[in-house]
Amino acid sequence: MAVWMDRQTAGSVQMGGEGVDWMGTAPFTVTPHIFQNLGDGTYFHSGHLAIRQSVAAGVNITYKLLFNDAVAMTGGQPIDGQVTVPQIVKLALAEGVKKVAIVAEDISRYAARGELPAGVTAYPRDDLDAVQRELRDIEGVTVLIYDQVCATELRRRRKRDKSLQPTARAVINDLVCEGCGDCQTQSNCLAVVPIETSLGRKRAIDQSACNTDLSCLKGFCPSFVTLEGATPAKRPVPATRDFDFDAAVTALAPPVPTKNHSSPSDILLVGIGGTGVVTAAGLIAQAARLDGNGVRTLNFTGFAQKGGEVLSHVRFCSDETALHQARIAQGEADLVLVADIVAGVSEKVLTVFSPERTRCIANLHESQTGPMLRNPDIRIGSNRLIDLLTSRSQRIDMIDAGQLAEALVGDREQANILLLGFSWQLGALPLTLLSIQQALDGLGRYASIARVAFQWGRLAAAIPAQIHDLLGQSTGSRAK
Incomplete structure (x- = not known):
């Protein structure tokens, strides 16, 4: 990942082989030392063998071991097995590592412990550069352990108390x-x-x-x-207080689904990590099961933890034998829900589109991208992305779900749920309202706000002009 981030990073090797390429290169270069990244999950299953081999080879290398308490690159799973920082320190020193240092977001957790061997110090993370420079000048193999929970995983844990x-x-x-x-x-x-x-x-x-x-x-x-002591406000804009929300929802006419359950319904959701794409896909799958369908799902989270794209394939049918695989085949998508337009135009997504078959419903909100961190003046050029999606779709409907979720629900995190409501009211989701409501009830303490977001999505599809007048601004919804 660092190679992609313009950080003057060189070299790439398979997981578990970290540093092995340097052992063969070191005798033939004037570079005296390198740093090598290594995750705690990789360390546990095989990475410690690479450290052992580096010691045996006598090369000058510092392993920067990220102890983040999760397999962050593939979706935030717990690592296979229990390993602690003190255990890693002791094992590294026992195998001949010259020096081990710890950099932590909270060094107080080490202050009262006697678990660290003599000579091993924990530093605050602001000292990272100084510690790296010290280890770089030590001949042989050194290890720097960066102890900090994966930021995305920590945010999830906070949401779950x-x-x-x-x-x-x-x-x-x-x-x-x-x-x-x-x-x-x-x-x-x-x-x-x-x-x-x-x-x-x-x-x-x-x-x-x-x-x-x-x-x-x-x-x-x-x-x-x-x-x-502040917490983000989660309340709708004052304009909605004079709007009879319950009456408007009651007056909504049920949609006419564009597809029945006799043949497979193939739905792809695409967005970026940490925004609830997999949750939205799970709600669709659960609602489909409650309607008596057979269901197949497949989630590609990959680099989602790093703000990368997420693809969730959902296929369901009343005849489960018709579902031969979970992945939607090329040109076979009935509906593509684009929660992020940048991720929505990736080649992996566009391959499932068919101009004769695929309906697309897209969130117009422009999410931050990695290159924008390094070049603050970059513009996404969303109009070109929308034109590309339009050219691949049988029909496309667009809405700024993020803006509406923040304005109407008071919580931008409900954007994907609002997008589901918008899609259902347009008849693009062949599911019963009762099954969707029951699926939403499974969200626990977030169920009530999710139900409200879903209904606002329905209203945005059914009465866009009234929503526009209510907010006094463009809702960004339109169809082609």
């Missing part, structure tokens, strides 16, 4: 912000997003995506404000 909520949050005063993008450069964080204002492009913090590590404060900028 499995980790403590932070006490401080950062916000940006856009009247002071000059849009230089240094906060993005310093933090490398996708939660620092560009916003367009009458005074040009500025920056804001997407609180729903924020990992609250406050790394964005490292930039020298007077526009940042830190709030202690």
Whole structure:
């Protein structure tokens, strides 16, 4: 991943072979030392053998071992087996590693312990560069353990009340912000997003995506404000208080589904990691089962933990024997729900489109991309992406689900649920309303807000003009 991020990173090797390529290269180069990244999951299943081999080869290398408590690259699973930082330290030293250092977000957890061998020190993460320089000058194999829970996984745990909520949050005063993008450069964080204002492009913090590590404060900028004890407000805009929501929902006419259950319904959801794409796909699958269908699902999360794309294939049919595989074949999608338009135009997604068959429903919200962190002036060019989706679709409907979720529900994280409601009201999801409601009930403490978001999505599809007047701004919904 670092190779893709313009960090002057060289070399690529399979998991478990970290550093092996350097053993063959070191005798034939003037470079005296390299750093090698290694994850805790990889270390546990085979990476420690690469460290052992580096010691045997006598090369100068520092292994930067990320102890993040999750298999982050493939979806946040727990690592296979239990291993602790003190155990890793002791094993590394026993196998001949010259020095081990720990850099942690919270070094207090080591202060009261006697588990670390003598000479092993835990440093705050701000000392990372200094520690790396020290280890670089030591001849032989050294190990730097970076102890910090995966930020995306930590955010999930906080949502589930499995980790403590932070006490401080950062916000940006856009009247002071000059849009230089240094906060993005310093933090490398996708939660620092560009916003367009009458005074040009500025920056804001997407609180729903924020990992609250406050790394964005490292930039020298007077526009940042830190709030202690604050939580993101989740309430609709005042304009909706005078809107009879219940009456409007009751008056909605049921849609006419565009497809029945006698043949497989092939639905692809695509978006970016951490936004609830897999959750939305799970709701569709659960509702389909409640309607008595056989269901097949397949999720590609891949680099989702790093803000990468997520693809969820959902296939269901009343005749389960008709479902020969979970993956939607080329040109066979009945519906593609595009939760992010950048991810929606990837080749893996476009292959399932058919101009004669595929209906596309797209969220117009422009999500932050990796290159935008390194070049603050990049524009996505969403019109070209929309034109591409339009050319591949039998019909396309578009809505700014993120904007509507924030304005109507008070929570941008409900954008995909609102998109489901929008799609269902248009007849694109051949599911009963009762089954969807029962599936939403399975979301636990998020069920009530999800039900509201789903109904707002229905309203946005059925009465877009009234929603436009209600908010006094464009809803961004249109069809082609």
